[in-house]
Amino acid sequence: MAGTDPIHQFVIEDMIPIHLGGDGTAGSGLNFSFTNSSLFMVLTVAAITTFVLLASSKRSLVPSRLQLSGELLYEFVANMLRSSAGKEGMKFFPFVFSLFTFVLFANLFGLVPYFFTVTSHIIVTVALAVLVMTVVIGYGFFRHGPKFLKLFVPAGVPxxxxxxxxxxxxxxxxxxPVSLSVRLFGNILAGHxxxxxxxxxxxxxxALGWLGWLGAILPLIMTVAITALEFLVAAVQAYVFAVLTSMYLNDAVHPSH
Amino acid sequence: MVTQAYAQEAVTPAEEHVTVDGTTGAVDATHADPTADTHATTEAHDGGHSDVFPPFDPATFPSQLLWLAISFAALYLLMSKLALPRVGSILEERKARIDADIAAADASRQKTDAAIAAYEAALAAAKAKAQGIAAETGDAIKTELATKRKAVEADLASKVTSAEARIAATKAAAMSHVDEIAAETAQTVVTQLVGDVSADSVRAAVAKASKE
Amino acid sequence: MEAEAAKFIGAGIATLGMAGAALGVSNIFSNFLSGALRNPSAAPSQTGNLIFGMAMTEALGIFSFLVALILLFVA
Known part of the structure; x- marks a missing residue:
């Protein structure tokens, strides 16, 4: 039954149990175990790092395909951030690049059968969104002090x-942060x-015999089509997450809009 | 559909147990952890939360937050310190190279332009010089010709005048002889007609006749 | 009525909210298309805005989906 259960793919299983606190009884304390979710987070980071480092290893003047794809990714994120947050926002480039690639690779990894989707858990997307808002508020007050509150007072309003x-x-x-996290989480969860x-x-x-086989063609086609759609959604949601992050960072850099 | 599946899962928790236990057991064996304790924990965890939708299960939050923090911090550090500067330096290198190449091309084009301009200036100068030389030569030839012609003309004129003088002298001489011829002729004619006549009287008659 | 049954009914009603998101997304795309056909040269520069607007609108549909999920599994 677990094979056709649509919820089963989101179950988190402990792989290397690490439990802190609690009184030793089951379920008490905090569970910091290395889970399948953690495994795919680490895999995502490893994949991104390998990709970017491999792409930049040759340093050739005329780029190879791999190098070109790495450079395109770099330029894509850089242009996105530059157009949203301006030149001053470029100091957040590594942050936005990490966010974009993390979400993108996690989403794409999730589409491989039997792979766990890191971004299908709301706590992950909430944590990322809270991180973004923390950076925005922290940098806003650090850079502009109390003037950052002008963000809430639009200029030219009587x-x-x-x-x-x-x-x-x-x-x-x-x-x-709510819409930022729930959008990503909901899209990925609903799609899966x-x-x-x-x-x-x-x-x-x-399982119903030959008539069933015949009838199964329709949902099979549907599955293929939805898989293609989910690839689009995976990329679009990563893009939207990064664009919104850039826009929020723009507020931190230029609060009076 | 979601609900149905959820119900299915709730109905068959035993199967879930087997899978989870199997995985955990295998991992445990390799890491030599106290197996009994883990089994108990996993079972209790699974049994206690099997009716919770996994993405909303708070029991998994600490683990996810911790590992997300670790992996994202690692990613950020790797990207900001190692990977992105590398890619950025490649792109900047290429941009610098392209800019330098374009500047070099511009410089050579300017050089070419300058060379073309110099060539054209030299050509124009040469043309002007050639024209100057041609004009000078023409002038010299003209003046030479003019002097020569003048000399020849003067020569010719002197020759003509001397020739004219000679002709006039010859004419005058001839004219002086005419009287004598006429006198002789007249004496002969008169002698034949009249007889002897003195030469002096004939001469006087001729002079008288030629004066009439 | 049982509380369990009320949950299911509520979840079903919550999903109706997605109809609004569907209208919104289709509105975005139809307007983009009509604008793009009028001025095709300006269309490629606006695909970013298109995707962005689509994601913003779609998020509201996702919210109703989330409400349904919460009703089913959490509440």
Whole structure:
């Protein structure tokens, strides 16, 4: 039954148990075990590092295909950040590049059968979004001091509207990490569940004999189409995550908009 | 569909146990951990949370947060200290190289332009010089010709005048002889007609006749 | 009514919110297409905005999906 269960793919299993605290009884304390999720986080980092280092190992003037793809990735993120946050925002380039590649590679890894999808767990996306907002707020106050609060007071708005506009701005600012994390999490989760449900149709129809086999063609085609769509979603969500990060960083760099 | 599957999972927790236990056991064996304790923990964990949707299971949060922090920090450090400077330096190197090449090409083009300009200037100068030389030579030839012609003309003119003088002298001489011839002729004619006549009277008659 | 049944009904109603997201996303793409056909040369520079707007709109549909999930598994 676990084969066709669309939720089973999200189960986290301990691989190297590490438990801290608690009174020794089961379920107490904090579970810091090395899990399948951790394994794929490490694999993601390893894959990104290998890719970028391999791509830049030759240092040839006329790039090979691998080097060109690495350079395209670099230029893509650099242009995205430069167009959103300006030249001053380029000091966050390694941060945005790490975020983009991490999300992208984690999403793409998740599409390989039997691989765990790191970004399908809300705590991971929330942690990334909170990290982004921490960097934005931290750098904003570090760079501009109290002037950073001008972010909530749009320029050119007449004074009597401010009591309405400022709370709206604050709420929209506070909802950013929520929407940022839930968007990524929801897209990936929904995509994987849909994929698994349709793949499950194939299995359960196939068990019904030859008529079932015939009927299973439709969900099979659907599965293939959804897989292609999920590749698009994986890339688009990584892009959106990085673009929004760049825009939020722009607020930290230039708070008065 | 989600609900149905979820229900299926809830109905068959035993199968879940087997899988999880098998994996954990294998890993444990390689790492020589106290197997009994882990089994108990895993079982309890699994049994306690099997009805929780895995992405919302708070029991997995500490582990995920810790490993996310470790892996993302490692990624950030690797990217910012090692990988991105390398890629950036490659791109900058290429940009510098291309800019230098373009500058070199510009410089050579300017050189070429200068060379072409110099060549054209030299050509123009040479042309002007050639024209100058041609004009000078023409002038010299003209003046020479003119002097020569003048000399020849003067020579010719002197020859003509001397010839004219000679002709005039000859004419005058001839004219002086005419009287004598006429006198002789007249004496002969008169002698034949009249007889002897003195030469002096004939001469006087001729002179008288030629004066009329 | 049982609480369990109410959860399922609520989850089902929550998914209706995705209809709005569907309308929004289709609106974005149809407007982009009509704009792109009017001025094809400007279209490639706006694909970033297209994808961005699509993701922003789609997120709202994802929220209703999330509400359904929470009703099913958490609440």
């Amino acid at each position: 004074g009597y509207v401010l009591p309405i506009v400022v709370p709206i701005e604050i709420i929209s600012f506070l909802s950013r 569940i849909t994929l698994k449900v349709f793949a499950g149709f194939v299995v359960s129809l196939g």
